[in-house]
Amino acid sequence: MKKFMLISLAILLSGLLFAADGRFVYPLAQVQDGDVQNIIAENDQVLAYNNRQLWIYTLFNPLQPKLEASYISTHKMEDVNLQGNSYIYVSSQEPSMSLNAVETLGQLGRIYFTNTLIGDKIRREGATLYVADRYRGIDIINVGRGGSNDFLGNFAEKWGIRDFDAEYPYLYALNDFGFAMIDVSDLSYPIGVSTYYQISDATMLVKDGDYVYIGAGQDLFVLSIRQLDKPTLISQYRLPNEIQAMKIKDKRLFMALGRGGVKILDIGTANQIRDINTFYPPGAAVDIELYNDYIFVAMGKDGWVIYEYK
Numbered sequence: 001m002k003k004f005m006l007i008s009l010a011i012l013l014s015g016l017l018f019a020a021d022g023r024f025v026y027p028l029a030q031v032q033d034g035d036v037q038n039i040i041a042e043n044d045q046v047l048a049y050n051n052r053q054l055w056i057y058t059l060f061n062p063l064q065p066k067l068e069a070s071y072i073s074t075h076k077m078e079d080v081n082l083q084g085n086s087y088i089y090v091s092s093q094e095p096s097m098s099l100n101a102v103e104t105l106g107q108l109g110r111i112y113f114t115n116t117l118i119g120d121k122i123r124r125e126g127a128t129l130y131v132a133d134r135y136r137g138i139d140i141i142n143v144g145r146g147g148s149n150d151f152l153g154n155f156a157e158k159w160g161i162r163d164f165d166a167e168y169p170y171l172y173a174l175n176d177f178g179f180a181m182i183d184v185s186d187l188s189y190p191i192g193v194s195t196y197y198q199i200s201d202a203t204m205l206v207k208d209g210d211y212v213y214i215g216a217g218q219d220l221f222v223l224s225i226r227q228l229d230k231p232t233l234i235s236q237y238r239l240p241n242e243i244q245a246m247k248i249k250d251k252r253l254f255m256a257l258g259r260g261g262v263k264i265l266d267i268g269t270a271n272q273i274r275d276i277n278t279f280y281p282p283g284a285a286v287d288i289e290l291y292n293d294y295i296f297v298a299m300g301k302d303g304w305v306i307y308e309y310k
Contacts, residue, residue, distance in 0.1 A: 261285055281299055
């Protein structure tokens with residue numbers, strides 16, 4: 001009887017945990033075409049890539065993603081960005097870098113136009129492309145509807161950009177010293193607004209409302225930017241594994257933790273983060289992407305996988 005009561009209590013507690021989140025994770029498909037280190041989803045398309053090869057899939061049927069095209073790079077790719085249904089921007093440190101199409105389909109797939117840029121990280125808002133280079137700062141480029149590259153301005157005051165996010169009229173960046181905010185309301189003359197240099201070894205960030213979430217090894221830091229000129233550390237959270245990637249949606253922070261799987265945190269109250277779920281893909285989670293009700297996880301040599309989260 002006592003054993004039965006303990007089991008019942010465990011089931012009840014488990015039910016309360018899921019009730020707190022209200023959503024479940026359902027595996028849909030695994031794709032094992034190659035070594036996938038990064039993943040992007042937009043416009044019902046998935047871009048899976050490493051520093052030498054790029055695969056592009058359509059999501060007409062999430063249970064069976066269709067390979068549309070694949071490219072091999074002549075030099076190391078740093079970052080990739082998709083605009084619309086046909087334009088792909090790739091950043092590299094090599095001016096002569098080019099992408100060569102790979103015949104993997106046996107039939108005609110979708111045609112994509114590729115454009116290479118010098119840099120390490122790419123972010124885009126509409127027709128504005130931000131390209132960060134560790135030694136030159138951040139270039140601001142107008143790409144129109146795709147294909148054109150009209151240089152607008154450059155921000156070179158805070159060099160050593162490791163990661164950044166763009167949400168007009170500001171850029172939120174990590175450099176070699178910590179966190180920096182940049183005002184780009186005048187795209188031709190971006191200016192620094194504020195800094196917070198009390199965080200070391202930070203490598204990635206994501207922004208949600210008045211808060212910026214920063215990953216540094218196994219530590220998650222939360223900065224309040226309600227006062228634009230004075231970012232303030234309000235919370236710190238320790239993870240069991242090193243943070244590989246982060247994304248935010250609906251006040252939930254999704255983190256790829258390598259062999260530690262994917263952890264989902266409730267960030268509805270930024271200074272009271274709650275752990276609400278962890279699931280383990282069939283390989284190490286090295287990158288993560290969110291699109292509609294789907295979670296995409298890159299797993300290196302194990303390819304990538306799609307989950308439904310609802």
